[in-house]
Amino acid sequence: MMRYTLEVEKYGICSDGTEAAVTTEGFNQALKDASKAGVCEIDIPRGDYLVDGVNKNSANKPEERAGIIVPSNMTLNLHPEAVFHVEPNSSFGYTCFYIGEVENVAIKGGKIRGERYQHDFTGHGDLEKRKTHEWGYGINVHGAKNVLIEGVDIADCTGDCIMVNAQGMLNVPWTTYRPARNITIERCKLDGARRNNISVTGGEDVKIDKNVITNAGINDGCKPMFGIDIEGYGEGDIDYEEPRNVKITNNTFKGNVLQSVCNFSGYEVVISGNYSDNSISYGFGTDTTISNNTFVRTDKKYTAITSLGVSAGFSGNNISITGNTIKGFSSGIDVRGADVSVSGNTISGLSADGTALATFEAKNVKFSDNIVNHCPGKLCSARNSKDITFEGNDLHDSDITAIEIADSINVKAKSNDIKRSKQGVIVTRSSAKLIDNDIDLTDYSGAVGYAISFDKGSDVDIKYSRIPKPANMAIYGESAEGRTVRIKNNDITDAKCLIPIYVVGGKNPEISGNDITFNRKASGGYGIQTKNTDGALVKENVVHSVSSFALYSPIKTSESINSRVIGNKISGTLSLNQTDTEYQNIPI
Structure with a gap:
């Protein structure tokens, strides 16, 4: 593979932060010449480079085919002190490095700085939506294939530090859809973009690993203000742009205004092993894994993992x-x-x-x-x-x-x-x-x-619960005709309260097989009590006191009607209504 150190003087490139148009033209000519000569790797020396990031020939898409345009089969090694500044402008869109419909491209190292704090937001063209000026990018990966962005420090773009998007539209017959494919973003520092630090709208097989992603949307940013936004474009159930198979791993997210990561509408997304001080959301996403992430805050704000539907x-x-x-x-x-x-x-x-x-x-x-x-x-x-x-x-x-x-x-x-x-x-x-x-x-x-409570608008089946030493009612509920209440085989031990199981209202509740022991320091109490019920089945419960203090009654149904009190093992005397049926109860 041929490697070449860029000769800035030969191409009229200014390394002192001046002459954006000449510098940008020089870079593009140098890359074209290198590509034609079979050079596959270019070292870009230290310098302060001012880039014209606006495609003035495109009124609707000034961020496309703009800035420094990287050809196929090219690796750019940026010196750690090579800084690329986007020239201040009034365009609603721009790009510093454009990787469009090419393949086998890498950008490594260096710094890219947007111009959000010098930007003129007054111009917006014909479309009302352009007022937001949210399409200014540090690196624009547009329908490209096999792209590596490694160790690049990007900050202060009016839109996103990195955009990964498709050429054309899906499900539209008059265009060819070319998603960005096999894109890797690793070990980058991405800070302070006005919208998102990374957006993935039309990308497949995107890997985002070991980056530090901070402060998206600070200082009066533009929504959504996410560290990473995975968001395709569609209407109803028709997708025009799809993010697919996106892996977000081992990144650090701090200070991003609204969320660290949102999978708004992506497919097959993995978000794993990251550190986050804000929310991660699966949004409306499909086939998403959120695993082994660490979420830490000190102010008890926000929800760590959120969603939409x-x-x-x-x-x-x-x-x-x-x-x-x-x-x-x-x-x-x-x-x-x-x-x-x-x-x-x-x-x-x-x-x-x-x-x-x-x-x-x-x-x-x-x-x-x-x-x-x-x-x-x-x-x-x-x-x-x-x-x-x-x-x-x-x-x-x-x-x-x-x-x-x-x-x-x-x-x-x-x-x-x-x-x-x-x-x-x-x-x-x-x-x-x-x-x-x-x-x-x-x-x-x-x-x-209460250990368990329910209201008259509920159907409940309460079984095999273990409730030790209840100081208040273990199970309390209100019911109504047409509602189902089953309280079966629960173990309530050493009760301190007056009534461990209490059901008010309703028809045909079942209270059976429960084991209730009292350990009170005073006399009194009812093991099971119903009030205003009709047709309650109170069956095969065990109710007794393990202390020397007696109960008022182990089972009280006197304030209900038509109760069936059958086969209970009890200590003390039952308190029944004259309409009740009682048999085979065993004193203990």
Whole structure:
């Protein structure tokens, strides 16, 4: 491979930061000559180079075929003290280095500086949208193939430090769609772009690795102000530009104004091993993995992992969120859309009004084996959602509740370990199955609420829960005719409260197979009590006191009607209504 050191004097290139037009023309002529001569690698010496980044022959796309235009089969080695400044201008778009419809290109080292703080924002041409001036780029990869951008320091562009986009449009018959393919951006320093530090709109097989990506959108930036924005263009369920197979790994994100990374509409995206002080979002993305990232803040603001919903034309997102560590944010993981797995994440130190693990308007989501500690807000929340599972999570230290289920259908909370929280599970206007949960509120520092509660708008199936030493009601609920209540095979031990299981209202609730022991320091209490219910089945429960203090009654249904009290093992006298059916109860 032939290698050549650029002769700046030969081509009239000014290295003192003057004569943008002459310098840019000189660079382009030098690259053309080198390419024609078979030179594949060019060393660019130290210098301060002023670049004319505006294609004045294109009124609609001044950022295309502009600036220094890199040919195919070319590596540019920029000296560490080679600085390329974009000449201040009033154009809504510009490019410093243009890599367009070529292949086998590398840019290594050096510095690129946009002119956002010297830019004239008054000119915008004929289109109203151009007022934003958000198309000024440090490097523009436009429909190119096999591109490496390594170790380049880029800052202060009016648009993006690096743009990866397609030539032409997909699903439009009169154009040829050429996405940028096999693009690698590594070990770069990308700072302070006015819009995004990196945008990927029409790229396939894009690798973004080991970069430091900071301060996108600072100082009155232009939305979206993301460290990396993966965002194709489409209308409804028709894509005109697609980001596909984008891997974002081992990067450091700090100070980006709105989000570190947003996969707004990309496909097959991996976001792994990064350090972030702001949100990472899968947006409307499809087939996305967010794994093993470290999220750290000190001010308890923002949500670490966020989302928007399902992309038009798709039934789900197919998202995996696993192995992330989140500390010091307002909230942890907020899931929207459908078909999402959230597992093995560790979350701590959130704000008092935040939520660690949440869904909103989501479907088919499973949260499993996550660890949540020292989060005083809600630990899990399913709101306006369907087919949600919380399974095997360690949920600790909430001043509100460990699990909230509201306005949702078919929510399952199974085998969760809940400790040191004010309340265990709250179900409101929902259908929920609560199975095999350990709910230990004994070490909570203040007055505790209920281990499990539900309202009259809910259907609940509560089974195999273990609730030790409840100081307040272990299971309390209100029901109504047409609602289903099943409270079966729960183990409530050493109760300090007056009523471990209390159901108010409704028809035909079932309370069976529960094992309730009291360990009070005074007489009184009812093991199971119903009020204003009709047709309750109270069957095969065990209720007794392990202390010397007697209960008022192990089972009280006197304020209900038509209860069936059958086969219970009890200490003390039943308190029944005259309409009740009672048989085969065994004193112990």
